[in-house]
Every structure is written in C-alpha cells, then in structure tokens.
Amino acid sequence: MKTTRAAFVPLLTAACLLAALAGPGSAQRQPRRAPDVVQSSEIYDTCKTLASAEFAGRLTGHQGYAAAAQWAAGRFKAWKMKPAFGRDNYLQGFPAPYTLVDEADMTLLFPGKADDGAETIEEVKLEAGRDFLPLLFTDSGRNEAEVVFAGWGISAPELGYDDYAGLEVKDRFVLCFRGTPDPADLRFEDHDQHRVRMKTARDKGALGVVYIYPEVSANPNGDRLPNFTPAEISEKTADLLFKEKDLTADQVKKSLFAYKRPLSMTLSARMRYGVVARHFPAGVGYNVVGWIEGRDPSLRNECVIFGAHLDHCGRHMGLLFPGADDNASGSATVMEIARAFARSGRKPRRSVVFVLFGGEEMGLLGSKHFADNLPSRFKTVAAMFNFDMTGAGDGAFCGVSAEPAAVKEAIEAANRQVNIVRGVRIIRRVGVRSSDFAPFFLKGIPVASFASNGPHLAYHQPGDTIYRINPDIMADIARVAFRAGLRLADL
Template identity: 30%
Template structure:
C-alpha cells in the first residue's frame, strides 16, 4: 500500500531527529545523505518543478527536517515558508510568434527565436519600429565602449551581436559577464532587442537546443504592484534572436552587410549605425499566476555583538519537472542537480544542532525555489528579506556537487573576489581538502547560480562544488555532457555517498568558520563585483598577485 506523498515526507524527515545528541564534534552520515537524495529525486516528486505538487512535497520535507533539528522558523508570519509569487508565461500555440523584417516574415523556430517574455499585462503584442545596430551593446567607460554614440535608439529596436568584443582581453571580457544589455538598451529608450547569432557562435549557442528552450513557458517573480522581477517593465517590450539568414535580411540595404559586420566583429572594429529595414514583432501569450515557497530555518548566533549578522547557506530545491513530449522516461529527477546540494545542506544544518555549540553569527539555511527558472527564489529573497534586521554578510551556495568520486579538492567559484576565499581555504584544510581555482573560467559559472542574486545586493558570496582532482575533472565533464538537465540525472548513477558526507562536513566547517571569524567578510579593493554592487561598503586590501 503506497503511503501518501506528504506522509512519506514527514516519516522520512522525522527519522534523523531520534539520533541527535549533544557532542562537540558532529557526525556526518553517508546514509542520511543517500536517504535525502533518494527521496527528493524520486519519481513520486515528479521533478520538483516550482509551483507543482512535487515541489510542495519537497518543501514540506525540508521544513519538517528543519523543525525536527530544532532550528527556528525563518519564513513569513512565524512559519518556515517565504512564498514567492510567480507568473508563468506561455506562448499561445494557436498564434506562434513572428518577426517581419521589411517584407520577409520569419516564424519563431527556424531563423528567429522568440520566447514568451515577461510582459504579463500584454496578452497580444504587436511592436514595430526602425532598427539601429549597436555592436555588442555593452557600455563601459573603463573599456572604452560607447556603442550608442552617434545613434538614436529612442522608440526603436536595437540589434547587437551575442558575446563580447573580440578585441578585449579574457579578463576584460569576463568583466562584462553579468551585465544586462537589455537594461542598457532600455536606458537609451529602445523598445526591442534583436540578438544576432553568427555561424561561429552556434557551438556555444546550439540553435536546436535554444529553440526548444524558447518554446517553453517562462517564469518570473512578480511584486505586489504586478511588476515582473520587481521592476517596472520599462521601454523594452519584446526581443528575438536572429540566425545568419534573418540577419542578412535585417542588414539588406544598410551601409554594411551581415558578412561585413561579422568580419568587423572579428577585427574588433565595429561601429554603430541606422539600418534600412523596419521590423514588426508579434507575440501572443497566456499567463498563469502561482506561488512557490523558499524554505528557511534559522540558527541564532551566540554573540550579541554580531548575532544580527547572518551567514546564508543555500541550495536550490527545484528542478525541471516533467516533459510529456519525451518518449520513455519523462521525469527530470535532478538527483545531482540539486537534490545532492540540498541533502548536503540539510546534513550540515543537522551537524550544527548536533554539535550543541552555536556560532557567533546567525546562520540561515535556505532551500530555494525556482532556480531553474532563472534564480527567481534567491532573487526574491535577496530583494525581500524576511527579517531586514538579519543582515546577510555572506552566502555559501551549494549547487550540483558531483558526488561520483572521492574528491580531494573543492572549487569555490568567486573565492578570488573577497575575503571568503581564505576563510573557505582554511576551513577546507581542516578536512584535508584543498581549495582549487576556477577550472572553467570560460564558463563564468560565478554568475550562473543562486548566490549571484546576493552578489547583486552587495553580499560577498561563493558557489561551492566538488573539485577536479582525483578523477574529478573527468567525472564533472562527463556528467555535464551526459546527464546535466537530462532525465538520466537520477539516483541510479554511481553515487559515492561517502563523498556526500564529506561535502556536508566541509560546508559545515566553512559556514562555522565564516560565522565565527573576527571580521565581517569583505570584497577586495578594486574588485569588479564589489565596486559595481557594493561601492560604499568597506573593502579589504587585495592579495598580492602570485
């Protein structure tokens, strides 16, 4: 006889409570990590998509675990939840989107891609206008980038190339990652954005995969005033991606052809100008409103002088749900991404309670919703703190630790940007694990997980994963190529559960070290993220270059 999902969650969540004892050094159990991953990644939870019953069961499971541990509720109204109001925006299948360039009409999917967008108050959109080309669309006085000089984008579409300018150094290109070019376009009065995908970009922008992504519903959080993402919609009403065929149509009759633009981009010699062809973008959408909770537990700090400072240990709870269009297995179980991160966060939280010793600063444990929809739960929490007096001073985010091998190092993406780096390194050393630099700087993973929502609020943060040593690189890259965001990310993979317990211990040690350190974590002087998002905050001297 199958037990109802909620009762199953409660029964599993209560099991560890009977084992809690007050000891100086807590234990870390591979069996507990395994049990949590197997439940969270089970078919019964149907991929834990934000707003679904499966996610709700997962959230109740985490809340019950927090309660059994003895944490204090950190959600709204004295509960465990912070409900995140979401809007799900889907394309109207009866009226697929299109982009007309001059006299040529392109339906979304073949030569142009247009997603559902986020204009929830415009069910039927028809946006037309002239177009100006603005190079790559980045503005930076320090890098000498001023693409809007000499053109008037007000009331027009702007066309820009994907990627970053070729004449910049890798460090300068990385400095532009995370910059929102739509915001820049909106500041110049544009009404639409056209992203131009060159043939050489298709390796990093596979058209068929992108087409499937843009056809899916898009989700965002909505504030009390109905603004998506908490911001007024502004001037940008619509956007699209164009392949070479559509780009050639767009540049017909202009002072440069698409091929000439591509060549100029390679030479780093782009200039901005008005195009001859007007465009008409059409899109119909269907909007569904829903809520999905962040789950929050608090361990109050012991030192009155710094107890109002909070260290955030986070992991996203959601995954990609069910795809009924797939043949065979249709459930994205998300065992590694991110049941593994959530399970190790829970084991670290349990260890704090087992130790019987509260750290100086408070610790907030959060299972976040809607990460897969665009870091929505973390962004909502960062912009709507449940307790504004609980000053978050650092975030350690756990997302997709690859628990397939006995790792001997960890990577803390972003460690080089703040004093969290040495703290993480010292804590990891206590577990005989080294801290390695970012092994994939070209992926710029620092801006691609939940911690970045807190970075944008000026909070020093790191994103922690298992490292590349001792067979880790092969395991990590194989997982990315074979199982990442696929239905095969499930518990029949060859998990190393001892590695899960080890990862939980390291995160316990890191969170404890940050919570007990004398000085509040700080950005380094001159760091791009600290200067951009926390310009007035105290900074630490940058370490000398090796």
C-alpha cells in the same frame, strides 16, 4: 548471538558511565565524523524529488515552486530546524510576478528568385526548444517583420558605443548576442542586464529582442513589457540568417570581440513569430529558512548561512525544465548539510542558518530580499556559503572572499579530509552573472560559493535531468562545507 551481546554489555555500560561522568560537554567534543552524517543516497533522493515533474520545474511564483518550498520546509521541520519567521513558519514571501508560455511558433522567411526570375519566399519553420525559445517573460503577440542585427544590443552613447547607431528598428525584430564589446570593461556591465537590453530595444520601437545563444536555453530573467515578444534562437539558426552575408554567427561574434565596434546590419530575411503567454502579476515567491541556535549566548546572534536557489525555469509549451543540476543539486546539498547538523547533534557556538532561495533565475530576487530582510535576531553574518550547480562532474570549484582569511583556510582544511575541491579562487567583485552570494558580498559579508566542475550540459534545457547527477559529488561538497561551516561557526 547471545554470548556476543553479553560480552559487549559491560563495555557499553562503561562507555555510558564515562560519558555521564564527563557531562554533556564531552559528548559535544566527540561528534560522529562529518562523512558519517552526510549520505550520498539521501542527497540524491532529495535532488531527485526536487527535480521531479511534481514540482513543475519550480518556477518562482508558480504553484509548483510553492509546493517545492513547502516540501522543503517540511523536511526542515522533521530535522527540528527552528522556523525563522515565527511559529512553524519557514517561509519568507516576496513579490514574484511570473509568466507561463503556452504556445509559440517561429518561421524564417527568405526572399529569393526562381529560375524564371520570379520572386520567391522560402519558409523555414523552426522547432521550439531546439531552434528557438520565447524568453519566459514575454507578452503574447503575433508579428511578421524584418530582422535587423544589432551586435550586443547595447546603446551606450555615453561610453562612445552604440549598436543602434544608424539602425532603424521600429516594428522590427532586433537580433543580438548577449554580452558586451569588452568583458573587461566594467562600464558596460549594466547594459548587459537582460532588463536593460530589453528596455533599450522596446524604447526604440522594436517588437522584440531575438538573442543568439550557442544553444537555446530557458530564461525567466526579465520583466513583461506590453506588446514586446523577445525570444532566443540557436547559433545554428542564426547561421541561416547570416548566410546571405557569407558569415556565420560565430564569425560575427568573434569580429565583435576583435574590433570592439558595432557591426550592425539589416538582413533580408523576415521573421514570423507568434507566442501565447499568460502573465501572473500577483505571483509570490518564497525563501525557505530554518536554523539551529548557537550554544554560546554571547555569539548566538551571529550566524553562518548555507544557501542555494531552489527555483528553476518551470514548464512551458509542454517542455519541463527540471533543473536537476541547476539547482536541485545545490538545494539538496544545503538540505543535506542541515540534516547532517541534525544527525550529528552539533550545536556550534554561533547559529547556523539554512536558506533555499526563490527567484534566482529571475535575477537573484530571493537572495536580495533575504539579505535585505534578515531575521532580526541575527546581528552579524560570519560567512555565507552558496551552492549553485553541484551535481555534475567529478570535482568542485570554490570562490571565496579575500577577507577574512579564515573562510578560505576553513575550506582548505576541510578539503584536506575530503579532497574534492580542485581549485579555490578569490572573489574580487560580483557582476550580472553572479549567483546568490552576490547580495551578501555587496554588504561586505564574507562569502564562499561552491559548484561542481561540470560539464553542466543541458544548461536551462529540458535535458537537465536527474540522470546527469553524480550523488557523490554533491555529498563530498556537503562534507567540505559542513566541516568548514562548523569550524567558522565555532571560532
């Protein structure tokens, strides 16, 4: 041991001397290679912590989310990121009313006839989390009422389309799919927003919208409407309701797409639905923001942003929605890129900003707030990189703005070293299903959005746990984005 060390001392000394003679600029040009500063074990641990029960599913506004935001801010501080909002303050607050659902029960009531001709009622009690879920902005309520099917739940007479035409929905539950008659027809886009669909049904006197989804999934993306109790049921459950028409939910949906005309109908089944929810109108959400100042005084007012949503759907009725893939994974990816910058000692010419957004699941609340209220020192955003669900699969996909070409080129160049991105597509427009890059894109800021190739099983379900997460995918996406972002920040 001793001789070995002695043999290396002169070499080390010579290397230090050379570095000292060359000055600090030389050290800048010889950073540790990107793959060395990204560690899959680290990123996995971050993802695991964020998805743990300690943070209660990170529902924006709730204390579980606030605790996760504070934990992440503590990590940013440990990595010597600059706080974006004054001394020691990494948090940007915004209003985020939220709801916790404590209990819910749903029963379907099917009228029939016994052998002797007597009228009967068959009751099918549904299981919360499997057959149905309240939408997570529901009011409390208890009702028993008829169910009417209203296609996509869209009333757009101005477009010559109305699922409600000739349908009486007052004091009834409105059963519908989520979508539009023609996904290619962008005029329907607005009507596909949950908030618009809920308001349409409520204004027509319905007790609640009952969405049909292939599988039920948690959804906090809406506003509480008084005495309105919306919910979701699985396609399997909807099959029971359509059985009297000799149809399945899948057949009905395919017909809606095929004919592009309303197929609304009354159904003979009734629904008994009770839900107990607590609403917190004064909830506050947070974006967590840390940054590294650019080394070039003439460019440090420009920045490259790495962002991901930290929030998920919370805990309701004893069901924890851990959101490991959605989006503890993307948050961990952004945090690992921040840590990689810290470890590498790299200070690019432009500033680099790391943001964990709140309120994405509620409709991009946090990213809209941040894009509208950028810290004033940043005059120009050179690029915004978004990460949404980077934890499941064996490869990655990336969407990028068409202009400037440098963004796509930087990602492709980085990927030649890492080889994880399986496809890069151009983002032409954003819609109601877009992620946190959308508010930036709409301001003309060049964006890129990364996701792993999935399958993203258990989407918005209790099964989205750390056990489905592939650490190497998150790490490789972090490596590509770190290299590409560095290149853009240094141009």
